[in-house]
Amino acid sequence: MSTFDTELVDRFEALYGGGRALAHVHAPARSEIAGNHTDHEGGHVVAGALDVSIEGVAALNGTSTVRVASDGYEPFELDLTDLEPRVAEQVSTAGLVRGMAHELQLTGRTPQGFDLVMTSDIPGGSGLSSSAALELAVGRVMETLWEGDPVTPTAMAQAAQRAENVYFGKPCGLMDQLSEALGGIAHIDFADPANPVSEKLDFDFADKGYALCLAYMGTDHSVSTADYAAVPGEMQSVAAEFGCTxxxxxxxxxxxxxxxxxxxKLGDRAVLRALHYYIENRLVVERWDALCAGDIDAFLDLTRRSGASSGMYLQNVANGGTDQPAMVALALAERLLGDEGAVRIHGGGFGGSIQAFVPLDRVDSFIAGMDGWLGEGNCRSYRISNEGAYAQWL
Structure with a gap:
């Protein structure tokens, strides 16, 4: 075992006792590399698993109760004899655990109580989808501890999405869960939501002289809930005019x-957002082709065009008014980089995070500059991790 695993085992045994077979679980965070608001419209995305993750150890406990202890959170227990959704558990880890238990039961497994200790180095609130990582970590633990057939990355991701939709109460798409389940950099086509088509690429931006950096604005996401919801709403209102969803x-x-x-009929913004979908969907495919060809210059040029489309047409960078944190962060990042690299909005937009591809010799100064403006620790570099979510016996 690694030193990290040994520390987790020690914590597990201090809380729940030893003498049992232990499983180790790993579930990475993710970054959207290409495809800003294309997934919910059945389009293409490119996403990458990152070198920050949830790690944990688990063991069966011979009861019908799950006991979970995670760094920074109050421990909790959950009875597996009732796996129906509970309104009181929405937007909670308990809701996600119950939802994943229901999903894994559908694979023919018999739910059994277990103890789980977890830790995470995924920055909180950074838009790297820690919730999907948690779902996958719990799902892989259940797959390993409860006897049954292996679950494919796609099936596990779909189970996690359903748990988040029904038990957590968030109508998320599938990109986060699937990219974290697959690992590496993955191109995903969501035209058939029941059977998304994916392919992986072994690619490291550092090999091409660049670092993937993300800067978080530290704003309250809840104030932009209506703005987030309006993006797919307006795109789908356009589709509805053609009898489509x-x-x-x-x-x-x-x-x-x-x-x-x-x-x-619908106004200019709905039309602009639809135009962004068509532009960005094409740019995703072109960026994937550039990555496959190892053409980093073409990728960066296309990324700049994607960022411009999000800002001008999708309009998920600023929502008017005097508070425009994402637009300020993008402008500051571009000021630091000048004509080098590329910057774009990352994920949902508005007050979340921005993404930058930074020349390796400028990473330290870039992070120092962004932290000076946004706050210490709000900007950092990441590497792509080729390992998706998994659990295995120690």
Whole structure:
């Protein structure tokens, strides 16, 4: 065992006792590399698992109760004899654990009580999808401890998405869970949501002379909930005009032929956001091709164009008013980089995080500059991790 595993085992035994077979679980965070608000419209994304993760150890305890202890949170217990969703457990770790137990039961497993100790170095509130990592960590633990057939990364990701939708109460897409389940850099096509098509690439930005940096604005996401919801809402209102549910079902030629009517009925912003979808969806494929070809210059150029589309057409960088933290962060990052690298909004947008591809010889000064403006520790560099979520016996 590694020193890290030994420390986890020691903590586990101090809390719950020893003498049992232990499983180690790993679930990484993720970064959206390409595809800003394309997944919910059945489009393409490129996402990468990161070198920050949830780590844990678990063992069966011979009861019907799950006991969970995680750094920074109050320990809790959960009875597995009732796996129905509970309103009181929405937006809670307990809700996610109950939801994953329900999902793993559907694979033919018999739920059994276990003890789980976890720690995480995923920055809180940073937009790196720690909730999906938690779902996958719990799911892989249950897969390992409860006898049954192996669960594929796609099936585990879909189970995690359903748990988050139904038990946690968040209507998320599948990108976060699937990219963390797969590991590495993955290109995912969501045209068929029941059967997303994915492929992985072994790629390290450092090999091409760049670091992936993320800067977090430290704002309260709840104030932008309505702004987030309006993005898919307006895109799908355009699709509905063609009798469709998502923009992937509407050929661009049909959209082009009805722009004037759409503007008159739905307003300009809905039309602009639909235009972003078509532009960004094409740019995702082109960026994936550039990564596969090892052409970092083409990738960076396309990333800059993606960032411009998000700011101008998708409009998820600023929502008006005097508070525009994401726009300020992008401008400051571009000021530090000048004509080098690339910057773009990351994830949902508005007050979340921005992404920058920074030349390796400028990483330290870039992080110091961004931290000076945003606060110590709000900007850091990440590496792509080729390992997706897994659990294995120690």
């Amino acid at each position: 998502r923009l992937c079902e509407v050929p661009i030629e049909d959209f082009d032929g009805h722009v004037n009517e759409l503007r008159a």
